[in-house]
Amino acid sequence: EAGVVQSPRYKIIEKKQPVAFWCNPISGHNTLYWYLQNLGQGPELLIRYENEEAVDDSQLPKDRFSAERLKGVDSTLKIQPAELGDSAVYLCASSWGQNNEQFFGPGTRLTVL
Amino acid sequence: GESVGLHLPTLSVQEGDNSIINCAYSNSASDYFIWYKQESGKGPQFIIDIRSNMDKRQGQRVTVLLNKTVKHLSLQIAATQPGDSAVYFCAERGDDKIIFGKGTRLHILP
Numbered sequence: 402e403a404g405v406v407q408s409p410r411y412k413i414i415e416k417k418q419p420v421a422f423w424c425n426p427i428s429g430h431n432t433l434y435w436y437l438q439n440l441g442q443g444p445e446l447l448i449r450y451e452n453e454e455a456v457d458d459s460q461l462p463k464d465r466f467s468a469e470r471l472k473g474v475d476s477t478l479k480i481q482p483a484e485l486g487d488s489a490v491y492l493c494a495s496s497w498g499q500n501n502e503q504f505f506g507p508g509t510r511l512t513v514l
Numbered sequence: 515g516e517s518v519g520l521h522l523p524t525l526s527v528q529e530g531d532n533s534i535i536n537c538a539y540s541n542s543a544s545d546y547f548i549w550y551k552q553e554s555g556k557g558p559q560f561i562i563d564i565r566s567n568m569d570k571r572q573g574q575r576v577t578v579l580l581n582k583t584v585k586h587l588s589l590q591i592a593a594t595q596p597g598d599s600a601v602y603f604c605a606e607r608g609d610d611k612i613i614f615g616k617g618t619r620l621h622i623l624p
Contacts, residue, residue: 441523442614444603446611457610457611492557492558494557506557507556
């Protein structure tokens with residue numbers, strides 16, 4: 402069974418440019434999460450979806466970050482414009498329901514120059 | 515605010531010895547705790563979990579201990595192997611949200 406798929410794996414952009422990350426969760430998982438992970442730190446939740454509804458986006462910096470999960474399956478996280486401080490690993494995870502085990506993808510490592 | 519932390523950023527253990535990784539949490543209302551393993555270039559991987567109504571849970575080569583009195587969580591790995599080399603995170607669930615600690619990097623010495 403395929404795990405959580407993320408692309409791209411690496412992205413290097415200049416500051417003020419836009420960037421988008423894509424995630425395909427495990428088939429059948431209705432809950433999808435986007436996390437930010439800075440170097441040496443644990444993941445921090447950005448947004449959680451239950452099917453196509455964003456049920457917790459309290460930690461998402463909405464001035465520059467946006468996310469969508471239009472059909473309740475795959476999801477896109479966008480940053481526009483990117484800042485130097487956005488350099489980090491962006492992790493996607495999915496689960497069957499909020500209280501079940503989360504399965505993480507490999508992440509997208511973003512470098513903003 | 516709520517936070518979960520680990521006592522040591524790195525831990526070096528001789529191959530074959532037992533490893534103990536510690537974690538302190540601050541939210542006494544948290545009802546569920548998880549240990550994750552993260553290898554280089556990969557996302558965190560679930561190892562073992564424990565609910566707040568338990569104080570010990572065992573898996574294959576791993577044991578999690580929970581001390582609610584002092585809000586302390588530990589992960590014990592028996593007979594540490596080279597494949598155990600990774601960063602280990604504890605996490606707690608409070609207010610319907612999983613909060614991760616900072617991580618301990620486990621080095622295996624030959």
